[in-house]
Amino acid sequence: MKKLLGLILVLALFSCKKELGGGEGPINVPSTTTLSGNINITTTLTSDKVWTLKGYVYITDGAKIIIQPGTTIVSDIAEKGALCIERGAQIIAEGTATKPIIFTSGKNAGDKSPGDWGGIVILGRAKTNRSSEPTIEGGIGRPYGGTNDADNSGVLKYVRIEYAGIAALPNSEINALTLGAVGSSTVIEHVQTVYANDDAFEFFGGTVSPKNLYAFATADDDYDFDFGYTGTVTNGISKRDPQFVDNGDAGNGVECDNDGTGSPATPFTHPKLVGMVLVGPFDAASLANHNLGLRWRRATQFTMTNSKILGYQKGGFSIESNETAQAYKDGISKFYYNEIQAFDPLLNFRSTSAVFTAADMKTKSLSQGNKEVSYTKLEMEALTRPSWVNGWTRFPAKGQ
Numbered sequence: 001m002k003k004l005l006g007l008i009l010v011l012a013l014f015s016c017k018k019e020l021g022g023g024e025g026p027i028n029v030p031s032t033t034t035l036s037g038n039i040n041i042t043t044t045l046t047s048d049k050v051w052t053l054k055g056y057v058y059i060t061d062g063a064k065i066i067i068q069p070g071t072t073i074v075s076d077i078a079e080k081g082a083l084c085i086e087r088g089a090q091i092i093a094e095g096t097a098t099k100p101i102i103f104t105s106g107k108n109a110g111d112k113s114p115g116d117w118g119g120i121v122i123l124g125r126a127k128t129n130r131s132s133e134p135t136i137e138g139g140i141g142r143p144y145g146g147t148n149d150a151d152n153s154g155v156l157k158y159v160r161i162e163y164a165g166i167a168a169l170p171n172s173e174i175n176a177l178t179l180g181a182v183g184s185s186t187v188i189e190h191v192q193t194v195y196a197n198d199d200a201f202e203f204f205g206g207t208v209s210p211k212n213l214y215a216f217a218t219a220d221d222d223y224d225f226d227f228g229y230t231g232t233v234t235n236g237i238s239k240r241d242p243q244f245v246d247n248g249d250a251g252n253g254v255e256c257d258n259d260g261t262g263s264p265a266t267p268f269t270h271p272k273l274v275g276m277v278l279v280g281p282f283d284a285a286s287l288a289n290h291n292l293g294l295r296w297r298r299a300t301q302f303t304m305t306n307s308k309i310l311g312y313q314k315g316g317f318s319i320e321s322n323e324t325a326q327a328y329k330d331g332i333s334k335f336y337y338n339e340i341q342a343f344d345p346l347l348n349f350r351s352t353s354a355v356f357t358a359a360d361m362k363t364k365s366l367s368q369g370n371k372e373v374s375y376t377k378l379e380m381e382a383l384t385r386p387s388w389v390n391g392w393t394r395f396p397a398k399g400q
Helices: 002-019 322-329 358-366 377-383
Strands: 034-039 043-045 050-059 064-067 072-075 082-085 090-094 101-104 120-123 154-162 166-169 172-174 177-180 187-194 201-204 211-216 223-226 232-239 254-256 272-274 277-279 292-296 303-305 308-310 315-319 334-336 339-341 349-351
Touching: 082 090, 120 154, 177 187, 223 232, 277 377, 292 308, 308 315, 308 377, 315 322, 315 339, 315 358, 322 358, 349 358
Parallel strands: 034 050, 043 064, 050 072, 050 082, 064 090, 072 101, 082 120, 090 154, 101 154, 120 177, 154 187, 177 201, 187 211, 201 223, 211 232, 223 254, 232 272, 232 277, 254 292, 272 303, 277 308, 292 315, 303 334, 308 339, 315 349
Antiparallel strands: 166 172
């Protein structure tokens, strides 16, 4: 009996330690719940407290931030916070479906607004197509990129990011989740953004391949790719709020560029998108800046399969440069077995290219297993709620 009681005690203690941030228990729990400046050692945020980001908080090279399942992190109200994982650092934020990790506004429910805080920025050492070392936007200014496409910046699982996104400088924003040259060994799964004030998910180069992402009620773009991103996004969903969009820019399901000038820099931006469900506002009374489902813009390449692009106000599948059109015409870019339904079905296909017209796009697309479809708004809504969203996501009215 004594041996049995001893074994039970050991198992209970081990289980408790695992719950508190790993097999050895929590490491270096801060003495104050307000986080600011640089964190230079491995640090654990425990789920028994609410933690506050005061200004920009940096996890520096060689350090880790470990966040327990069920932990809530809020932003200081006066000094808007952001969490930046620098090159060589890691975030280990592994929630569960019943205990998601929540990053949110420090304001009370009912008073929250998109842009109440910055967001999460993860920087790695994978490739970009920049000829010199880039620094991340949004006033952060930390470098990213390198030559290690298998770089590991940690784990982000069952994480909700609410009311993030600030414009620190003109045309230089922090998104809800910004990924700069993040490598393929990084795990990003089951992440939801809620009322992001800029982009929901933005990828600057890198090879990370996330899955089960949800962008709910984004102001600007739901998925934005740039600077040579070459990973795969599997099961990404977006759902727009017809009465919320960026006042100064057009909100798209996907926006993609090789870079800001449309140069031929390599590696070419070439996201592979699989099983996406992108649902626009599908509402005649929606705000004017709701835009396109797919905006393949400056000299980019792309692969998209088994996806649905539905209900966007100004078009479904849009190509906006000769170089982008040529890559699709030549079969470098691929678009197979997708469903398209713009708010106006005459805008399912759009092109501003001189080398491949909208009619050309439609002919090629329909010959490769793609379909023009006609869902009701209720049917579109059902498509945005697959079983993997259950338990850890939420879909509040703005401010809640």
